[in-house]
Amino acid sequence: MAGYCDIHSHILPGVDDGARDMEETLKMLSAAYEEGIRVIVATPHYIDGYMNASPDKLYTLIDEINMIHSGGRKKPKILPGNELLYSNDIIRALDKGDALTIRGTRYILLEFLEDASYRYIREGVTRCLYAGYIPILAHIERYQSLRNMDELVADLVKTGAYIQINFSSLKRSIHNTDRSFCSRLIKKSLVHFMGTDAHGAYDRTPSIQGAVTYLQDRYGEQTVRRLLWDNPITMLKNRLL
Numbered sequence: 001m002a003g004y005c006d007i008h009s010h011i012l013p014g015v016d017d018g019a020r021d022m023e024e025t026l027k028m029l030s031a032a033y034e035e036g037i038r039v040i041v042a043t044p045h046y047i048d049g050y051m052n053a054s055p056d057k058l059y060t061l062i063d064e065i066n067m068i069h070s071g072g073r074k075k076p077k078i079l080p081g082n083e084l085l086y087s088n089d090i091i092r093a094l095d096k097g098d099a100l101t102i103r104g105t106r107y108i109l110l111e112f113l114e115d116a117s118y119r120y121i122r123e124g125v126t127r128c129l130y131a132g133y134i135p136i137l138a139h140i141e142r143y144q145s146l147r148n149m150d151e152l153v154a155d156l157v158k159t160g161a162y163i164q165i166n167f168s169s170l171k172r173s174i175h176n177t178d179r180s181f182c183s184r185l186i187k188k189s190l191v192h193f194m195g196t197d198a199h200g201a202y203d204r205t206p207s208i209q210g211a212v213t214y215l216q217d218r219y220g221e222q223t224v225r226r227l228l229w230d231n232p233i234t235m236l237k238n239r240l241l
Contacts, residue, residue: 008195
């Protein structure tokens with residue numbers, strides 16, 4: 001395995017609530033590389049009706065970052081995307097090119113408000129699929145209507161959605177209530193991608209090694225490779241898993 005692929009990151013400078021400037025972006029890149037991450041999909045928030053960074057601006061930033069030589073140090077490659085907050089107009093934004101799919105594929109990173117009902121989430125997934133987009137549900141563990149409801153997550157997967165969880169949700173902590181839920185989903189093959197959801201160099205950092213060790217010890221190297229490399233690369237090639 002060449003390394004790991006992070007499909008959910010707010011690493012671009014000054015475009016959302018992630019990295020504040022280029023200096024912080026470069027620190028995040030350095031930290032990510034040290035963690036073993038070799039490819040990062042930049043997924044700044046896209047919220048319909050808000051002042052979102054334009055695709056042209058995102059592409060320009062990504063090109064600039066990828067071309068920077070960090071004192072001879074290696075860094076992950078950044079690819080374009082958005083984290084899309086679902087609304088009735090999100091498909092229009094995608095069709096117009098105002099919002100981005102992941103690297104120009106049919107895949108989209110789709111989020112909902114934490115209190116969204118299961119019915120609303122399923123309806124959003126179905127609408128996106130009918131429009132020709134393949135939704136990856138961001139941080140599935142956050143949605144109150146799905147938490148500890150494995151059968152509802154399974155139904156969304158059966159409908160055609162893919163599932164992403166955050167590395168931080170596997171962290172060992174007495175305050176982490178998501179770990180057992182996420183672990184069950186992994187065991188049932190209901191998780192397809194992992195993401196750092198990194199927002200900074202000092203808080204919500206691209207730290208993954210604790211989660212990787214947990215995955216290796218509990219599920220084996222094959223699961224690590226599937227979630228952190230094989231599935232992301234297949235997705236980036238615009239192929240079905």
